[in-house]
Amino acid sequence: MTSGSGIQIPSRLPLLLTHEGVLLPGSSVRFSVDSPRNMQLVSQRLLRGTSLKSTIIGVIPSTRDPQNDTDDLPTLHKIGTAGIAVQVVGSNWPKPHYTLLITGLCRFSVSRLLKERPFVLAEVEQLDKLEQYTTPATEGVGPDDGELGELSEKFYQAAVQLLGMLDMSVPVVAKFRRLLDSLPRETLPDVVAAMIRTSNKEKLQVLDAVTLEERFKTALSMLTKQIEGLHLLQKTRKKSPDNEKRLVPLRKSGRAFPGRQFNLDEDDDEDGDDVTALEKKVYSVNMPEAALRVCLKELKRLKKMPQSMPEYALTRNYLDLMVELPWSKSTKDCLDIRAARTLLDNDHYAMDKLKRRVLEYLAVRQLKTSLKGPILCFVGPPGVGKTSVGRSIARTLGREFHRIALGGICDQSDIRGHRRTYVGSMPGRIINGLKTVGVNNPVFLLDEVDKLGKSLQGDPAAALLEVLDPEQNHSFTDHYLNVSFDLSQVLFIATANTKATIPPALLDRMEVLEVPGYTQEEKLEISHRHLIPNQLEQHGLTPQQLHLPQESTQEIISRYTREAGVRSLERKIGAVCRAVAVKVAEGQRLAKAEASIREGAAVEQEDKAVPPELPIVIDHVALKDILGPPLFDMEVSERFTLPGVALGLAWTPLGGEIMFVEASRMEGEGQLTLTGQLGDVMKESAHLAISWLRANAKTYQLTNMVGNPDPLEGTDIHLHFPAGAVTKDGPSAGVTIVTCLASLFSSRLVRSDVAMTGEITLRGLVLPVGGIKDKVLAAYRAGVKCVVLPKRNEKDLEELPANVREELDFVTVETLDQVLNAAFDGGFTGTHGRTHTPQLNSKLVTAVRLPDGLSFVVYEFWDGEEEWKRHLQSPPNKAFQHVKVDTLCQPEAVSSVAVPAAWCSVKRA
Numbered sequence: 001m002t003s004g005s006g007i008q009i010p011s012r013l014p015l016l017l018t019h020e021g022v023l024l025p026g027s028s029v030r031f032s033v034d035s036p037r038n039m040q041l042v043s044q045r046l047l048r049g050t051s052l053k054s055t056i057i058g059v060i061p062s063t064r065d066p067q068n069d070t071d072d073l074p075t076l077h078k079i080g081t082a083g084i085a086v087q088v089v090g091s092n093w094p095k096p097h098y099t100l101l102i103t104g105l106c107r108f109s110v111s112r113l114l115k116e117r118p119f120v121l122a123e124v125e126q127l128d129k130l131e132q133y134t135t136p137a138t139e140g141v142g143p144d145d146g147e148l149g150e151l152s153e154k155f156y157q158a159a160v161q162l163l164g165m166l167d168m169s170v171p172v173v174a175k176f177r178r179l180l181d182s183l184p185r186e187t188l189p190d191v192v193a194a195m196i197r198t199s200n201k202e203k204l205q206v207l208d209a210v211t212l213e214e215r216f217k218t219a220l221s222m223l224t225k226q227i228e229g230l231h232l233l234q235k236t237r238k239k240s241p242d243n244e245k246r247l248v249p250l251r252k253s254g255r256a257f258p259g260r261q262f263n264l265d266e267d268d269d270e271d272g273d274d275v276t277a278l279e280k281k282v283y284s285v286n287m288p289e290a291a292l293r294v295c296l297k298e299l300k301r302l303k304k305m306p307q308s309m310p311e312y313a314l315t316r317n318y319l320d321l322m323v324e325l326p327w328s329k330s331t332k333d334c335l336d337i338r339a340a341r342t343l344l345d346n347d348h349y350a351m352d353k354l355k356r357r358v359l360e361y362l363a364v365r366q367l368k369t370s371l372k373g374p375i376l377c378f379v380g381p382p383g384v385g386k387t388s389v390g391r392s393i394a395r396t397l398g399r400e401f402h403r404i405a406l407g408g409i410c411d412q413s414d415i416r417g418h419r420r421t422y423v424g425s426m427p428g429r430i431i432n433g434l435k436t437v438g439v440n441n442p443v444f445l446l447d448e449v450d451k452l453g454k455s456l457q458g459d460p461a462a463a464l465l466e467v468l469d470p471e472q473n474h475s476f477t478d479h480y481l482n483v484s485f486d487l488s489q490v491l492f493i494a495t496a497n498t499k500a501t502i503p504p505a506l507l508d509r510m511e512v513l514e515v516p517g518y519t520q521e522e523k524l525e526i527s528h529r530h531l532i533p534n535q536l537e538q539h540g541l542t543p544q545q546l547h548l549p550q551e552s553t554q555e556i557i558s559r560y561t562r563e564a565g566v567r568s569l570e571r572k573i574g575a576v577c578r579a580v581a582v583k584v585a586e587g588q589r590l591a592k593a594e595a596s597i598r599e600g601a602a603v604e605q606e607d608k609a610v611p612p613e614l615p616i617v618i619d620h621v622a623l624k625d626i627l628g629p630p631l632f633d634m635e636v637s638e639r640f641t642l643p644g645v646a647l648g649l650a651w652t653p654l655g656g657e658i659m660f661v662e663a664s665r666m667e668g669e670g671q672l673t674l675t676g677q678l679g680d681v682m683k684e685s686a687h688l689a690i691s692w693l694r695a696n697a698k699t700y701q702l703t704n705m706v707g708n709p710d711p712l713e714g715t716d717i718h719l720h721f722p723a724g725a726v727t728k729d730g731p732s733a734g735v736t737i738v739t740c741l742a743s744l745f746s747s748r749l750v751r752s753d754v755a756m757t758g759e760i761t762l763r764g765l766v767l768p769v770g771g772i773k774d775k776v777l778a779a780y781r782a783g784v785k786c787v788v789l790p791k792r793n794e795k796d797l798e799e800l801p802a803n804v805r806e807e808l809d810f811v812t813v814e815t816l817d818q819v820l821n822a823a824f825d826g827g828f829t830g831t832h833g834r835t836h837t838p839q840l841n842s843k844l845v846t847a848v849r850l851p852d853g854l855s856f857v858v859y860e861f862w863d864g865e866e867e868w869k870r871h872l873q874s875p876p877n878k879a880f881q882h883v884k885v886d887t888l889c890q891p892e893a894v895s896s897v898a899v900p901a902a903w904c905s906v907k908r909a
């Protein structure tokens with residue numbers, strides 16, 4: 001590299017073509033490289049080379065290099081800067097590219113292009129000396145060097161004057177000061193032009209100034225312009241004393257501004273304008289005083305910060321968000337209850353109770369505009385229209401709608417945002433939603449509140465408490481914003497599949513509206529009013545092209561779907577539409593082909609088929625063809641061919657379900673096996689059922705396989721709950737298990753059209769259970785005729801649609817006796833004509849712990865000693881030996897045996 005004429009750069013240089021940013025000698029610039037030629041240069045030259053020489057490249061401004069490899073070479077500027085690649089960083093996101101940090105060495109001009117591919121290689125002529133960087137500042141151009149000396153002195157003084165107007169605490173200003181004194185004068189024009197706020201066009205002028213004199217003059221005029229600009233700014237600042245000096249006209253320490261487009265012909269620097277525009281916006285968005293104060297403080301910091309600081313981007317993003325938030329922008333409610341009713345009715349069939357409550361809510365809003373109303377929470381199985389009712393409410397109010405999916409969120413920062421001190425911090429979903437809708441009174445639908453998670457990152461449900469509390473949410477503080485935002489105008493609606501998993505505190509703040517599943521008839525109506533027209537439209541079909549008769553829809557509902565909502569029904573109708581769309585499109589092609597035949601054109605044989613006649617009617621055969629064989633073909637009655645099967649009703653978050661319980665027995669040692677992924681409560685129900693049946697075996701003439709009155713003697717029992725992969729729990733299968741086992745022990749078939757639900761006790765009582773409405777609808781869907789349910793659940797039947805109530809028989813029961821009577825044709829042996837024995841009424845008097853560790857529970861019987869003794873003789877008294885002692889027996893309460901030992905029921909604790 002060294003020769004007799006001083007330090008030389010290589011005469012052949014690979015060229016990096018840049019269309020953004022200008023590299024000047026003595027400064028460093030970061031370039032993003034993604035065009036094919038430049039990528040090749042990096043990979044083949046910079047990354048492969050091992051010598052210092054291989055890191056020296058020419059950086060030459062050019063027009064944009066085309067992305068396509070076959071295209072011509074872009075226009076190159078006549079002068080470039082040789083530079084040394086100090087750092088190469090590669091990344092694949094968002095597309096493969098490298099980022100190069102290059103330090104400029106000296107100017108060069110291109111003498112001859114040697115090759116254009118894979119990267120540009122040129123013969124160059126060095127225009128500047130390189131020694132200037134190695135000579136001490138004192139040995140460079142000085143005041144004694146005639147005109148050049150004077151010019152350099154003037155330039156130096158101007159630079160010092162500029163520095164005097166700047167804030168020395170800003171790092172880039174301090175660096176400027178250091179360089180000014182340490183570098184030789186002849187390097188100053190390049191270095192200063194790279195550091196002060198100059199446009200790319202101005203930098204090109206400095207690059208083109210080959211002689212030192214010309215360079216001093218060009219850079220000096222820029223420096224003077226900068227100083228005048230600052231003077232002017234300071235004058236205006238003095239007029240408004242609130243504002244402080246704006247002090248940083250420097251570009252970020254000599255680096256190109258990534259992302260900015262640079263064009264050789266025109267370029268305007270807009271950084272200053274940006275911040276001013278931001279400042280204007282801060283004043284214009286009408287934010288509360290506290291927020292304004294924070295914004296002004298941040299703006300002040302932003303102005304003092306060099307753009308290269310990572311914090312610059314953070315502060316900028318923060319301020320951008322603050323000015324974008326709808327602090328005072330809202331839509332005007334256009335509420336007309338009559339129109340709302342029509343709109344809700346048009347959008348949704350059935351759901352009367354829900355629609356009534358929503359209209360009440362809207363009516364109150366109309367009368368009292370500043371409603372600090374309840375937060376509605378729609379709870380029901382999937383696909384019953386909860387989300388779409390929320391959307392309709394927004395439409396009736398004329399408000400913006402935004403859905404926030406909460407399912408699976410387990411970090412409270414998702415709701416409240418991250419503090420700005422964290423890397424990659426963001427505002428929470430509430431603030432983000434407000435930014436998206438751009439008004440402060442949207443309808444926010446908090447979807448799936450029951451699926452909120454919890455983790456080490458905090459509890460998002462707790463963060464939602466503040467959001468949903470009308471008393472607190474006028475000052476909701478997102479961690480990212482760190483100032484409060486008024487959410488009181490936002491209308492929150494929540495949806496959930498089940499109440500069970502909604503945190504109690506959250507549930508307490510909401511008014512729950514249950515949205516039950518639909519009956520077959522309702523689904524039929526919904527299909528013909530909404531789903532089919534929607535799907536036809538989505539598939540570009542018309543009713544003239546596809547006709548889905550009622551019977552076919554009915555068949556899809558009963559044989560291809562089994563759900564509480566209508567989502568999978570909608571999908572099936574979509575599948576039918578797709579199949580028809582193919583036929584219609586083919587038909588159109590064939591019609592065209594026929595037209596061409598008429599015109600004499602040659603058409604291939606296969607195109608001559610007859611186009612389908614419209615409309616295409618989907619009948620039973622077409623359905624089977626499109627959707628395949630029916631998915632739910634099985635008749636419930638077919639399962640009841642053997643003793644030991646009973647039909648229960650279960651509730652799941654997805655709606656009601658019918659549930660078969662199967663039992664079989666074999667020779668063994670009296671063991672009970674339970675399968676079907678059962679929870680503890682359900683297992684206990686099974687044990688209860690067996691105990692009760694054993695205790696009452698004589699009464700009901702239940703026997704084991706060889707006719708012995710203890711059904712378990714020499715016998716093993718296996719109870720199975722099909723759909724073995726689905727976890728099941730809860731006490732409501734009690735009556736079904738009893739019926740199933742009674743059928744097994746008596747070898748009688750259970751009625752195939754009866755389904756049942758209810759919790760049992762050891763004394764043979766049937767207790768109420770939940771989810772009656774969904775369970776009965778599931779029974780109705782499955783074609784069951786009679787439903788056995790606890791007497792205390794009778795009130796729940798009122799919620800059922802009238803047609804379901806009329807078509808089903810309901811047997812309400814208080815005891816297992818009545819269950820067995822209803823479940824078997826002609827009643828059950830032993831229950832027939834038996835007057836119901838009065839139940840023993842008892843209460844816990846005390847619990848006793850004896851020194852040997854045995855515990856006793858002592859009951860007082862209301863009917864007195866006589867009644868108790870009578871029961872001691874009869875089998876039901878066995879039940880008392882199984883009373884759970886562990887929860888009742890409090891050792892502190894134990895003092896003495898209060899009643900005769902014969903009155904006690906005993907179990908080891």
Ligand SMILES: Nc1ncnc2c1ncn2[C@@H]1O[C@H](COP(=O)(O)OP(=O)(O)OP(=O)(O)O)[C@@H](O)[C@H]1O
Nearest residue numbers: 347348349381382383384385386387388526530566
């Ligand atoms: N009563 C109805 N009338 C008309 N369309 C309905 C009705 N109920 C549901 N739909 C339609 O069913 C589809 C599913 O509804 P939506 O997405 O609102 O269900 P969802 O209850 O919110 O379910 P999820 O709990 O899974 O979010 C929508 O296309 C909706 O229009």
